[in-house]
Amino acid sequence: MTSPAARFRALPLRSRLALLVTVAVAVAVAAVAGVSWVMVRAQLNDQLNRSLLSTQPDEQVVRTLREGCVTRLPVGPPNIAEELGPTVQIVTADGGRCLVGGRSDLPVSGADKAVAAGLADKSLHDATTADGTKMRVYTINKRLTNGGATFGVSIAKPLADIEQPLSTLAWVLLLVSGIGVVGAGAAGLWVARTGLRPVDELTGVVEHIARTEDLTVRIPDEGDDEIARLSRSFNSMTAALASSQERQAQLIADAGHELRTPLTSLRTNIELLARSEETGRAIPPEDRRELLASVKAQMTELASLIGDLQELSRPDAAPHAPLGVVALHDIAGTALSRARLRGPELRFSSELEPWYVRGEAAALERAVVNVLDNAVKFSPPGGAVEVSLRAGELTVRDHGPGIPPEDLPYVFERFWRSESARALPGSGLGLSIVARTAARSGGSAELRAAADGAGGTEAVLRIPGAPTPPPSADPRPQASVVPDQ
Incomplete structure (x- = not known):
């Protein structure tokens, strides 16, 4: 059997919001x-109690009432009982009673006897008469001055005086609450529809992108609320995906272009050998x-290009091996x-x-080899190549x-080469790998004109580290696994 919580989660979001708003209201x-009903009831009860407590019959009225009960004669002018309240009764210590005014005798409780006895x-307290009328009874002790008799005077008023208004109030509150709940349900449904309209638009765009793979679609993102932030985040995500897709397509196109030249030359040479x-x-x-x-x-160039493409195809956060502390000076x-x-004809x-960094030894060696290969490639015969490593800056x-x-x-x-370098071997991927490796190790790469103005280029690789290895690191040189290019 499906639980209520499961059935609730199965409802559409709009229905769930409307239902939650309705329940909350x-x-x-x-x-x-x-709370209103309880406060009104307490107020009415308090008013009734104050009304009874404020009734204090004077000596003459009490004497008249007492004498009327003892002699079983009428109590005198009718206004005496009416002055005291709807129901008035004399109570003696032994539980005797004498109704002075009202429709029915009041039951005598132990508290009434205690008051009558002094x-x-x-x-x-509350009491119920023989005819079922609920009364609020106030009994006060009285002693006649001359005779010294002690008795109690009970004055009572019906609780219907407050129960009827409370019943009417309860029906009014119930009606108002019902109208409020129905109105809240309608308002909740309207709020849910209005508030989720941007989500519906976002859903439509996502479905459109999934159906057409068109990443150029953008969602309106006016405002600063959560929906606008979600729209801007989604637009940023689709823009990043579109840029990644474009770079991927460009990489494939550039790789195809770079592969075509060595493959064509290789095929031509092999065809000449085969025809011979x-x-x-x-x-x-x-x-x-020759x-x-x-x-x-050409085979070496193809192998190098394929290796560079494999290196660039890896995600930035997916190194070949776990990062560790390596000696950059040994690499x-x-x-x-x-x-x-x-470059046997060059002077090095x-x-x-000493400089120790956290990174992948093979990737760092490949990056340094690429930088040195560039220097070898562009140095004139008999030229000099100067290499220095100071405070984490390899120049x-x-x-x-x-x-x-x-x-x-x-x-x-990627694949960018200057006019002067296009006639030289290479794919234009070496420096891209250098920059990528430096960034993965938390550093940076830079190419600049030589500072002394004597011509040439300085390639600078900056990687954060320390001149001494941490105590837990192995300071021994890491084995090189970079293949020949």
């Missing part, structure tokens, strides 16, 4: 009506060596040894101070042609 109205001055084998026309040894060297270089030294092999100088200085100032804002973009 109903509870509030019921509470106000109940044990108490007064008593105030098919026709039996031998290619001169020198030309054959073709094979070209095929090897720079390993990368520098590889750079010397790739280095000054590497690689070459003496090549430098980068035009107008090109500096684009150097870290």
Whole structure:
């Protein structure tokens, strides 16, 4: 069997809001009506009690009443009983009673006897007459001056004087509460419909995007309420998705363009070698060596491009291996040894101070290798490459042609290459990987013109860390796993 809570959750949000508003108003109205009724009843009871307590018969009236009861004669002028109240009764200590005025005798309670005997001055209580009338009874002790007799005088008024107004008030409050609850239900439904209209619009846009995959749709976000904030957040999300989709498409297009050139050249060289084998026309040894060297270089370029694409395709928050404390100076030294092999005609100088960072050793080595490869690629024959690591700032200085100032804002973009670099090998992804790796380690990367004005470029890699490893870290160099490019 389905529980009430489950059935409530199964209702549409609009119905749930309307129902909650109705219930909340109903509870509030019921509470106000109940408190009002209780306060009015207390006020009326208090007024009735004050009315009885204010009735104090004087000596002459009491004597007349007492004598009338003793002699069983009429009590005198009718206005004596009327002056005291609707019902007046004389009570003796032994429980005897004598009705002076009213429709029915009042029952004598123990409290009334105590008052008549002089044990108490007064008593105030409820009683029910023989005909079923509920009365509020006030009994006061009286003693005649001359005779010294002690007895009680009970004065009573019907509780119907307050019960009838209370009954009328209860019906009025019930009617008003019913009207209020119905009105609250209608108002709650209207408020739910009005308040959820922006949510309906948002739902329509989401369904449209899911159906058409059109991420250019925007939701109106006027105002500063929660719905407007939700709309702005959704617009930001769709804008980010559209930008990611555009970058993905651009990456595929650029990768296809970059792959086409080495593949075309590779296919041409292989076709020449295959035609030579098919026709039996031998290619001169020198030309054959050049073709094979070209095929090897193009395969190496393809492998490097595919590796760069794999690196860039990884999410920023998904490193290959867990981050750990690594020695950046050791990584720079390993990368520098590889750079010397790739530029044997260049002069390398280095000054590497100890610096320990938290990051992924393989990714950091790849980034440093890319920076050094750029320096090797753009250095003139016999040129110098200067490498320094001071306080977490790794600087690689070459003496090549430098980068035009107008090109500096684009150097870290994917597949971007300056006019002077397009004739050189490479895919334009190396510096993108450098910037990505630095950001993942909490640092930054920068390319700038050499500070001394002698030409060339400085590549600066800044990664936060410390000159000494933390006590729990292993200060030994990390093994390099960067493949040859």
